[in-house]
Amino acid sequence: MTALxxxxxxxxxxxxxxxxxxxxxxxxxxxxxxxxxHRFAAAAKRPPNELAAELAASLPDTPxxxxxxxxxxxxxxEADPAWLAERTLAIVGARGTSYGGxxxxxxxxxxxxxxxxxxxxxHIGRVRNALIGDxxxxxxxxxxxxxxxxxxxxxxxxxxxxxxxxxxQPKEAWPPEILATLEGADEREERxxxxxxxxxxAVSAYVKTHPEAAASxxxxxxxxxxxxxxxxxRRFCEAILGGMLxxxxxxxxxxxxxxxxxxxxxxxxxxxxxxxxxxAPHSVTEANGALAIDTTVYGLPKEDARAVFxxxxxxxxxxxxxxxxxxxxxxxxxRVIDVLGQDHxxxxxxxxxxxxxxxxxxxxEFVLYQYITVPGGGRMSTRKGTxxxxxxxxxxxxxxxxxxxxxxxxxxxEGEAETIALAIAAGAVRYHIVRIAADKSVAFQWExxxxxxxRSGPFVQYAYARASSLLRKALDDGVxxxxxxxxxxxxxxxxxxxxxxxxxxxxxxxxxxxxxxxHTVAGYAHDLAESFNRFYQTTPVLKAEAGRDSRLALVAxxxxxxxxxxxLLGLVRxxxx
RNA sequence: GGGCGCGUCGCACAGCUUGGACCAGUGCCCCGGAUUCCUAAUCCGGUUGACGUGGGUUCAAAUCCCACCGCGCCCGCCA
Numbered sequence: 001m002t003a004l005x006x007x008x009x010x011x012x013x014x015x016x017x018x019x020x021x022x023x024x025x026x027x028x029x030x031x032x033x034x035x036x037x038h039r040f041a042a043a044a045k046r047p048p049n050e051l052a053a054e055l056a057a058s059l060p061d062t063p064x065x066x067x068x069x070x071x072x073x074x075x076x077x078e079a080d081p082a083w084l085a086e087r088t089l090a091i092v093g094a095r096g097t098s099y100g101g102x103x104x105x106x107x108x109x110x111x112x113x114x115x116x117x118x119x120x121x122x123h124i125g126r127v128r129n130a131l132i133g134d135x136x137x138x139x140x141x142x143x144x145x146x147x148x149x150x151x152x153x154x155x156x157x158x159x160x161x162x163x164x165x166x167x168x169q170p171k172e173a174w175p176p177e178i179l180a181t182l183e184g185a186d187e188r189e190e191r192x193x194x195x196x197x198x199x200x201x202a203v204s205a206y207v208k209t210h211p212e213a214a215a216s217x218x219x220x221x222x223x224x225x226x227x228x229x230x231x232x233x234r235r236f237c238e239a240i241l242g243g244m245l246x247x248x249x250x251x252x253x254x255x256x257x258x259x260x261x262x263x264x265x266x267x268x269x270x271x272x273x274x275x276x277x278x279x280a281p282h283s284v285t286e287a288n289g290a291l292a293i294d295t296t297v298y299g300l301p302k303e304d305a306r307a308v309f310x311x312x313x314x315x316x317x318x319x320x321x322x323x324x325x326x327x328x329x330x331x332x333x334x335r336v337i338d339v340l341g342q343d344h345x346x347x348x349x350x351x352x353x354x355x356x357x358x359x360x361x362x363x364x365e366f367v368l369y370q371y372i373t374v375p376g377g378g379r380m381s382t383r384k385g386t387x388x389x390x391x392x393x394x395x396x397x398x399x400x401x402x403x404x405x406x407x408x409x410x411x412x413x414e415g416e417a418e419t420i421a422l423a424i425a426a427g428a429v430r431y432h433i434v435r436i437a438a439d440k441s442v443a444f445q446w447e448x449x450x451x452x453x454x455r456s457g458p459f460v461q462y463a464y465a466r467a468s469s470l471l472r473k474a475l476d477d478g479v480x481x482x483x484x485x486x487x488x489x490x491x492x493x494x495x496x497x498x499x500x501x502x503x504x505x506x507x508x509x510x511x512x513x514x515x516x517x518x519h520t521v522a523g524y525a526h527d528l529a530e531s532f533n534r535f536y537q538t539t540p541v542l543k544a545e546a547g548r549d550s551r552l553a554l555v556a557x558x559x560x561x562x563x564x565x566x567x568l569l570g571l572v573r574x575x576x577x
Numbered sequence: 578g579g580g581c582g583c584g585u586c587g588c589a590c591a592g593c594u595u596g597g598a599c600c601a602g603u604g605c606c607c608c609g610g611a612u613u614c615c616u617a618a619u620c621c622g623g624u625u626g627a628c629g630u631g632g633g634u635u636c637a638a639a640u641c642c643c644a645c646c647g648c649g650c651c652c653g654c655c656a
Contacts, residue, residue: 036597038636048636073636074598117656157656290654301580301652311654318656342650345581370582370649378649404618424618436590439582441649448589448605452618455590455604462618470615515594523591526603537611537620555615577618 032079032500041073048073081496082487085554088503092557093483100505100564101142103513107334108146111137112364114248114255114339115152117159118241120197122248122390124433124444125372125380131434131570132369133339134253135518138568143513148333151255152325155229155237155262157318161221162203163196163240164233175210178202193243194391196236201382225315227266247390251426252570259328261321269324270316273358277309277320280357288312298353300346307350319347323354326364336364337516342371367516369438388444390429397425397450404452405577423572424458430570431457435522455526457571463529464566465577466536467559472575474542474552481556482549489547490554494535498558501531505561509568525565532558 037055041048049072056070064087066080092099113133116126137147154160166178181198207214223229248254264270274291277283282294284306291310295302309320329336340348348366355363371379374386381387402421409417432449436442452458471481490499508524511517541551563573 034598036637038597042636071598076598154656159656286654288654292654299580303579303652306654308654313654315654317654322656342582344651344656346651347656349580368582373649401618408616408618440590441583443589445589451605453605454618456618458618459604462616466616466619473615517594519591523603530603533619534621536615537617540614542615576616 033077035075035077037073037075081491081499084503085487085490085495085499085550086485087487088499089485089487089553089557092502092560096560097564097567098142099560100509100568101144102506103144103510106143106145108148109140109335109337110148110150110329110333111140111337112150112152112329112339113137114253115154116244117154117157118193118237118244119159119163119200120240120382121191121193122244123380123387124390124393124429124449127248127251127390128369128372128433128442129339129341130248130253131251131430132367132438132518134570135434135521135568136337136339136367136516138570139509139512139518139521142509142564142568145513149254149256150329151258153237153241153258153260154318155234155260156221156224156265156321157261158217158221159200160233160237161217161224162200162207163236164230165217165220166199166203167196167236168230168232174199175206178206191243191246191391192239193241193247194389196240196243222313222315224262225265227262229262247394250394250422251390251430252572259325261325264321264324264328265316269328270321273320273324273327274310274316276358277323277354282357286312289314293354293357295350295353298349298356300349300353302346307353309354319350319354322347322351323358326351326355327360329364330360330362336362337367338364339367339369342368344368365516367438370441372433372442372444374444388446393429393449394425396446397428398422400450401425401428401452401458409576420574420577423574424452424461424577427457427461427571428452429457431460431522431525434569435519435526437517437519457569458577460525460529460562460566460569461571461574462577463532463536464559464562465574467532467555467562468573468575470536470541470555471552471559477542479542479548479552482553485550485553486547487550489550492539494531494538495551495554498531498535498554501528502558502561505565521565521568525562525569528558528562528565532562 036048037052038048041051044051049070052070052073052075056068056075059068059075064080064083065077066083067078069076095102111133113136114126114130116122116129122130133149137149141147166174171179178199181202185195185198187195207217220230224233245255277293278291280293282297284292284294286292286306286308290308290312292306292308294305295307296305300307307319308317310316326336338348345368348368352363374380374388378386398421401424402417405412405417405420405424412420428451429449432451433442435455474481490496505524505528508521512520535554539551541548541555544551566573
């Protein structure tokens with residue numbers, strides 16, 4: 001390949017990068033790499049077919065390349081399968097759990113994701129943020145970067161204030177329509193996010209039509225901002241947040257740090273942002289005393305071209321506080337990534353404008369995702385009864401997985417079966433959401449989300465379990481797993497294909513880390529599992545008449561890669577299922 | 578009205594960043610097969626496509642550009 005590069009480098013208009021990119025072309029019939037020469041031929045003012053034939057004939061032999069030949073305007077290379085198998089398995093064996101990752105460390109990065117208001121349980125729409133963010137963090141870590149994940153807890157805004165507002169009133173004083181939301185609920189049986197979150201939608205609707213309630217809520221908001229929150233407020237926030245985090249823990253999502261919005265008010269950093277925005281180039285004062293930035297020059301799609309950063313009553317807004325939060329992040333991390341829903345796009349643009357206004361040159365990188373909608377279309381709504389709670393989905397998935405595990409493995413203890421069922425349920429849900437590109441909206445469908453077959457998390461987990469069982473059996477039989485196979489044994493179509501997919505993992509991880517497209521890793525996981533299943537189905541290993549050791553080594557390598565891929569996706573490795 | 582995103586078999590997705598073996602790949606569904614043998618949550622075979630529409634650039638377009646159509650979200654002194 002190097003020789004090819006050198007030959008082409010003599011051609012005017014050809015740069016090394018454009019040749020290297022072509023090397024990722026997928027393998028086809030009889031070839032592993034195909035280089036189209038049209039563009040080089042054009043630069044050299046030669047017919048492409050002629051150039052291809054000449055190069056194919058004149059390139060020096062390269063280790064690992066079994067054959068090269070010209071077809072039309074393409075030069076094709078066929079890898080030596082034995083060489084590829086030995087080399088790939090040697091690398092997998094040497095890298096172990098870090099196979100697929102590595103690379104340059106890069107700057108320390110902060111990934112902020114989820115940051116859902118502590119006012120209600122997670123529904124599966126909200127959880128998309130957490131799963132994209134958590135998976136991205138895993139991929140970046142695997143790629144060699146130092147990652148800190150942060151959850152920004154909004155304990156200042158109206159959402160969390162509504163919870164405190166209603167719960168600090170005696171129940172006798174609750175409006176009937178709000179009280180009704182507690183019907184049939186038992187505080188001792190429901191987690192705090194579910195129980196305390198019950199009245200929220202009703203409260204939200206109520207204050208829209210009852211001015212005195214709205215005024216009372218506004219007063220509470222002001223108190224929160226002044227640092228005069230009722231003692232119970234933090235308790236409610238923590239209780240609900242705790243419940244929400246318990247949901248996320250079921251799908252293996254955890255956080256390194258939590259940043260409470262109130263802390264930015266109390267340490268004066270929000271005040272400093274306000275002071276800097278006051279003196280900003282496009283700062284304006286509105287009639288009622290509110291402070292804003294005239295965003296005309298930024299072309300934001302806002303009708304009045306105003307980004308208000310202090311209300312008429314002197315309190316601040318979410319964008320103002322978010323500037324303070326980002327300055328804090330910039331102070332600690334050279335690189336900052338925010339995972340945001342599509343509805344926050346304008347906020348992201350506003351944030352950039354505000355940062356520009358205070359002369360801050362650094363910017364966060366945004367990962368935007370589209371919503372998960374309900375089958376009939378539209379967002380999930382508690383009032384319309386179209387909400388699917390993460391916990392409900394996981395419970396149902398666990399029930400189904402449990403039944404399947406018990407049917408397959410009656411010998412397992414209840415505890416073992418439960419552990420496996422939980423892992424399968426979580427795997428199905430995680431995979432189902434993260435397999436789709438972030439910029440696609442998803443119409444949620446129960447049966448799809450609960451599928452354990454085909455392109456699913458359990459499919460990948462199953463392939464891993466099969467590989468594990470096979471190796472376990474080998475060890476039980478006293479067969480050692482060899483570390484260096486003979487590639488010459490691994491030449492059936494199923495083996496060659498499996499080796500090729502196995503060898504692809506490092507490129508997949510590097511690409512996913514660069515583009516922040518986490519779904520590509522899910523796609524790869526399926527490809528590898530599928531390729532392994534095909535091999536498994538068609539190729540005897542333990543009972544192989546010849547080449548058993550090499551096949552065992554291949555299985556060990558694939559198991560390693562499958563396991564690493566499961567880690568990247570946050571799916572539990574199961575040794576049996 | 579303005580901004581952003583999406584539009585690929587019946588359904589759900591991949592491929593688009595970096596045009597090239599894509600006369601387009603995967604899963605589900607449907608039909609037919611495979612288990613004396615390492616887990617059948619598997620595998621094999623079959624059926625299914627105007628890549629939203631129209632134009633442009635190019636030797637070459639699902640991929641890049643323009644327009645239009647459809648869908649989603651946003652355009653708050655909410656977050």
